[in-house]
Amino acid sequence: MTGAAYRLVPWTLAALIVSTLPHVLKLPIQITLLIAAIYIGRVYIHIRFLRMPKMWIKAVLIGVAVLAVLATFKTINGAQAGGALLLCVVALKTLEMHALRDHAVLLISAFFIIVSFVLDDNSIWSGIYLLLATSVCIFALLKLSAPELSWKQLMPNAKRFLLYGLPLSVLLFVLFPRIPGPLWGLPNTSEQAKTGLSDSMTPGMITDLVQSNELAFRVKFNGKEPARKDLYWRGPVLHHFDGSTWTMLKRFFFYDRTSEANSQHSSPDDFRYKVILEPHDQRWMYILDYPGELPLQSWMLPDFQVGRQSPISQLISYTASSRPGDGEKLKYHSSYASMALKLPAQGFEKTRELVSQWRQLYATDQEIVQAALSMFNQQEFSYTLQPQALDMSDSIDDFLFRTREGFCEHYASAFAVMMRSAGIPARVVTGYLGGDKNAFSGYYRITQADAHAWTEIYLQDRGWVRVDPTAAIAPERIQQNLQQTFPEENLAGAFSSFPLLLRLESAWYALNTAWFDWVLEFNKEKQQDLLKSLGFEDPDWSTLVWLMVSGILGFTVFMSWQMWRQTRRIVTDPLQKIYLKFIGKLEKQGLHKQTADGPLTYQNKALAMFPEQRSGILEFMQTYINARYYSRESKVTQSKILFKIFKRL
Numbered sequence: 309m310t311g312a313a314y315r316l317v318p319w320t321l322a323a324l325i326v327s328t329l330p331h332v333l334k335l336p337i338q339i340t341l342l343i344a345a346i347y348i349g350r351v352y353i354h355i356r357f358l359r360m361p362k363m364w365i366k367a368v369l370i371g372v373a374v375l376a377v378l379a380t381f382k383t384i385n386g387a388q389a390g391g392a393l394l395l396c397v398v399a400l401k402t403l404e405m406h407a408l409r410d411h412a413v414l415l416i417s418a419f420f421i422i423v424s425f426v427l428d429d430n431s432i433w434s435g436i437y438l439l440l441a442t443s444v445c446i447f448a449l450l451k452l453s454a455p456e457l458s459w460k461q462l463m464p465n466a467k468r469f470l471l472y473g474l475p476l477s478v479l480l481f482v483l484f485p486r487i488p489g490p491l492w493g494l495p496n497t498s499e500q501a502k503t504g505l506s507d508s509m510t511p512g513m514i515t516d517l518v519q520s521n522e523l524a525f526r527v528k529f530n531g532k533e534p535a536r537k538d539l540y541w542r543g544p545v546l547h548h549f550d551g552s553t554w555t556m557l558k559r560f561f562f563y564d565r566t567s568e569a570n571s572q573h574s575s576p577d578d579f580r581y582k583v584i585l586e587p588h589d590q591r592w593m594y595i596l597d598y599p600g601e602l603p604l605q606s607w608m609l610p611d612f613q614v615g616r617q618s619p620i621s622q623l624i625s626y627t628a629s630s631r632p633g634d635g636e637k638l639k640y641h642s643s644y645a646s647m648a649l650k651l652p653a654q655g656f657e658k659t660r661e662l663v664s665q666w667r668q669l670y671a672t673d674q675e676i677v678q679a680a681l682s683m684f685n686q687q688e689f690s691y692t693l694q695p696q697a698l699d700m701s702d703s704i705d706d707f708l709f710r711t712r713e714g715f716c717e718h719y720a721s722a723f724a725v726m727m728r729s730a731g732i733p734a735r736v737v738t739g740y741l742g743g744d745k746n747a748f749s750g751y752y753r754i755t756q757a758d759a760h761a762w763t764e765i766y767l768q769d770r771g772w773v774r775v776d777p778t779a780a781i782a783p784e785r786i787q788q789n790l791q792q793t794f795p796e797e798n799l800a801g802a803f804s805s806f807p808l809l810l811r812l813e814s815a816w817y818a819l820n821t822a823w824f825d826w827v828l829e830f831n832k833e834k835q836q837d838l839l840k841s842l843g844f845e846d847p848d849w850s851t852l853v854w855l856m857v858s859g860i861l862g863f864t865v866f867m868s869w870q871m872w873r874q875t876r877r878i879v880t881d882p883l884q885k886i887y888l889k890f891i892g893k894l895e896k897q898g899l900h901k902q903t904a905d906g907p908l909t910y911q912n913k914a915l916a917m918f919p920e921q922r923s924g925i926l927e928f929m930q931t932y933i934n935a936r937y938y939s940r941e942s943k944v945t946q947s948k949i950l951f952k953i954f955k956r957l
Contacts, residue, residue, distance in 0.1 A: 319448040346403070377393045446466055450469075543592055649734075746814050
């Protein structure tokens with residue numbers, strides 16, 4: 309290994325480690341440990357001046373890497389397995405880093421690794437990482453081209469490269485013709501479970517979910533906004549109850565999968581809004597009760613559940629509208645009525661007996677509904693995140709007549725069973741309630757802590773009606789978020805008593821929303837609006853291409869002018885003039901300087917070709933390097949000294 313290549317090792321390793329780090333944080337632990345061990349070993353070899361491993365050792369390491377990937381992913385194909393293998397191979401390549409060419413190959417690989425991460429993660433953090441990692445790689449490339457210069461001397465050039473590249477990046481981003489779908493990003497095929505609601509509900513499920521403050525989705529209203537008590541975000545609708553667990557009716561997906569979106573007629577009273585939905589690997593989309601106009605490429609089931617054909621595995625946005633008031637009156641088929649009335653043949657004996665007494669006392673369904681709510685409100689029921697464990701063999705009776713404490717899913721489940729026992733069709737709806745409005749962006753932020761469950765019953769004269777038993781036992785939960793309802797609980801968001809932290813959090817989420825709106829979702833419509841605001845009416849593909857080519861040519865002309873100015877500035881430097889004369893003198897004797905040759909490299913070539921002039925060459929070159937890069941004395945004075953040495957050669 310040459311001296312220049314050896315001095316480059318720390319910079320190349322730094323670039324590779326920075327580019328690899330965010331990848332390994334997402335990889336299985338065995339792959340991460342293997343990659344870390346390779347890099348640690350390479351650093352140790354460099355520090356201790358050890359020889360590189362022999363070929364058979366490297367062959368064994370390659371085999372270990374392939375076997376580790378196969379054992380983890382069962383294949384070496386695909387984005388995850390192929391990416392893991394690539395990271396292992398690049399790490400192993402550092403064990404044969406001998407010449408400058410090897411450094412160049414590895415640095416190019418580092419850029420490829422950076423881009424592959426941005427395809428997988430396009431959050432604002434990935435943008436910050438992209439800038440940082442690219443800066444490190446550019447600096448390493450500059451060090452590769454001029455290994456004799458220190459990092460302080462290279463820093464101005466590195467800054468210049470980044471500053472020159474930013475305008476070109478912005479130009480291409482704004483003008484590049486948009487196609488349907490995201491400009492970047494790959495489908496998320498990770499098997500890692502996502503936090504969120506599922507297609508079933510058992511006691512304790514939502515209680516566990518609300519302990520998380522993870523973002524579920526963001527919403528911004530266009531125009532008027534509903535009251536907080538009406539912010540019911542509809543998700544999975546559960547019909548089937550086996551005595552402990554509520555589940556969805558799967559056959560709905562067969563009957564209504566082809567339903568067309570936007571089948572509902574708009575109304576002036578509708579609430580219109582935009583949703584930015586986090587990936588949750590399910591098909592449903594959250595809509596404010598009750599759906600009006602549906603998102604594009606979506607369907608709606610007879611129970612008002614809205615979704616799309618494929619699981620939502622990456623960040624998406626959609627617009628919709630919703631109508632205040634009760635559910636639309638649908639033709640109520642007898643077969644569907646049986647679904648909303650069905651209960652297990654065994655169990656709930658005490659509940660059935662109580663409801664039977666209500667049937668004898670009250671003449672209307674509405675009175676029975678009120679009796680159940682009064683029971684929750686007036687008797688010793690409590691609303692808590694830490695309820696007693698239920699006897700799952702008869703969970704409803706155990707809750708209503710023994711523990712009498714629970715969270716929203718306990719009350720919604722028990723209320724639905726009581727209604728069905730009374731012959732009133734009922735179902736459980738899961739989703740989210742409320743949301744905190746961001747003062748900076750105007751978006752409502754709905755987190756997993758806002759997860760909620762409520763009940764819907766069918767009344768002959770009104771259709772489907774939302775009844776939230778939680779309002780009877782804990783009305784403050786309907787008006788406030790969970791942190792305000794349970795300030796003493798150890799929940800995410802425990803720092804809500806610190807206004808400064810809350811404002812910083814709001815500012816951060818507003819920045820994330822702006823990143824999505826103006827970077828990730830910079831689609832054809834937004835591109836057209838931006839260009840129209842700049843005076844381009846109805847820009848088409850040809851206009852975009854013309855603008856982009858013109859911009860690139862203009863940028864090229866500007867860069868050429870800057871380089872010409874830099875060259876002129878260098879030539880007028882008195883020290884540089886003498887140095888060029890020195891180079892010209894040696895060229896006449898047969899030594900030709902390459903463009904990439906720095907002063908030290910050129911000095912070594914001159915010493916090798918003219919050993920008889922060693923003392924003179926060393927005196928001239930050391931004086932020039934010291935005067936140009938280190939000395940703070942006047943260049944005029946330094947040039948006079950250098951010229952005297954040149955005359956003696």
